[in-house]
Amino acid sequence: MQISSRFTLAVHIIACIDTFKDEYKVTSDFLAGSTNVNPVIIRRILGQLKAAGLVEITRGSGGAAIARPLDQISFLDIYRAVECIENGELFHFHENPNKECPVGRNIHLVMDDRLHRVQCAMEKELSSITLEDVQKDIKKVL
Amino acid sequence: MQISSRFTLAVHIIACIDTFKDEYKVTSDFLAGSTNVNPVIIRRILGQLKAAGLVEITRGSGGAAIARPLDQISFLDIYRAVECIENGELFHFHENPNKECPVGRNIHLVMDDRLHRVQCAMEKELSSITLEDVQKDIKKVL
DNA sequence: TTTATTGTAATGATTTATGTTACAACATGA
DNA sequence: TCATGTTGTAACATAAATCATTACAATAAA
Numbered sequence: 001m002q003i004s005s006r007f008t009l010a011v012h013i014i015a016c017i018d019t020f021k022d023e024y025k026v027t028s029d030f031l032a033g034s035t036n037v038n039p040v041i042i043r044r045i046l047g048q049l050k051a052a053g054l055v056e057i058t059r060g061s062g063g064a065a066i067a068r069p070l071d072q073i074s075f076l077d078i079y080r081a082v083e084c085i086e087n088g089e090l091f092h093f094h095e096n097p098n099k100e101c102p103v104g105r106n107i108h109l110v111m112d113d114r115l116h117r118v119q120c121a122m123e124k125e126l127s128s129i130t131l132e133d134v135q136k137d138i139k140k141v142l
Numbered sequence: 143m144q145i146s147s148r149f150t151l152a153v154h155i156i157a158c159i160d161t162f163k164d165e166y167k168v169t170s171d172f173l174a175g176s177t178n179v180n181p182v183i184i185r186r187i188l189g190q191l192k193a194a195g196l197v198e199i200t201r202g203s204g205g206a207a208i209a210r211p212l213d214q215i216s217f218l219d220i221y222r223a224v225e226c227i228e229n230g231e232l233f234h235f236h237e238n239p240n241k242e243c244p245v246g247r248n249i250h251l252v253m254d255d256r257l258h259r260v261q262c263a264m265e266k267e268l269s270s271i272t273l274e275d276v277q278k279d280i281k282k283v284l
Numbered sequence: 285t286t287t288a289t290t291g292t293a294a295t296g297a298t299t300t301a302t303g304t305t306a307c308a309a310c311a312t313g314a
Numbered sequence: 315t316c317a318t319g320t321t322g323t324a325a326c327a328t329a330a331a332t333c334a335t336t337a338c339a340a341t342a343a344a
Contacts, residue, residue, distance in 0.1 A: 034240050046321090057321070092144035102161065103154060147332085
């Protein structure tokens with residue numbers, strides 16, 4: 001199963017907030033226009049980004065702003081903010097393998113560390129990419 | 143979203159086939175017993191593993207066997223055999239970002255390469271782990 | 285021919301993702 | 315104070331994916 005579009009959407013949102021911060025009040029409706037996604041979806045993701053300390057949102061008068069320098073916001077920060085993974089585990093196990101069977105009894109023991117290595121490799125790469133990298137490229141295109 | 147338990151289940155299945163190949167005829171019912179998963183689910187996964195050339199299945203008389211040396215079966219082989227990911231892309235994008243918006247127009251351009259790097263890091267790690275590694279540990283426990 | 289097994293269709297329950305409407309809470313300017 | 319625009323969130327709907335389960339034809343071998 002693919003990783004939810006909430007992640008790419010969240011990156012898009014932060015890129016938008018930064019790009020238009022001086023020209024527009026960046027509201028959920030504004031962001032809905034750029035992403036072609038329902039404003040409520042935007043607000044939900046903004047809420048998660050806010051909970052993670054990545055953005056600030058002004059209630060009532062409206063508008064979102066980025067809460068820290070872009071070079072201090074990594075893809076991993078965003079991924080963790082919006083991806084609701086059970087216990088933070090990337091891989092899902094079948095429940096209740098048979099404890100009577102030597103394989104069923106030990107399948108976790110022999111896989112957990114290895115799967116953790118895989119997850120770490122992915123997260124390490126995610127953490128090496130910042131929103132500043134992305135914004136540099138966007139500004140280059142403009 | 144987590145990666146489907148089909149993956150860990152498939153590893154479990156291959157580990158079982160190898161562990162019990164000399165003592166039992168390893169049928170879908172037998173594997174269902176070790177995994178605590180419905181035999182039809184097992185057969186579907188076995189079918190995917192067979193399509194990927196990882197196992198051989200005997201119809202009628204029954205029983206599964208491993209099709210190549212365990213050190214030539216990596217986690218990546220199994221992952222690709224059972225994970226049905228659209229176009230092989232790990233990350234999912236929201237459809238139709240607004241082409242009128244400079245961010246919407248370029249979001250793919252500035253993210254695709256980077257996300258590809260993340261996916262490669264994960265797949266590289268998956269490819270470095272073989273079923274032989276797993277079986278060594280299982281035999282160590284027995 | 286009997287038996288055990290695989291391959292697969294059909295169906296259902298559950299979960300997750302995403303979209304949508306609606307509205308109270310809130311901030312601000314008139 | 316009031317009107318307006320916005321956020322936060324509940325409620326509900328739809329679609330897709332996962333996993334389970336029953337059923338049965340096709341197959342192989344005793």
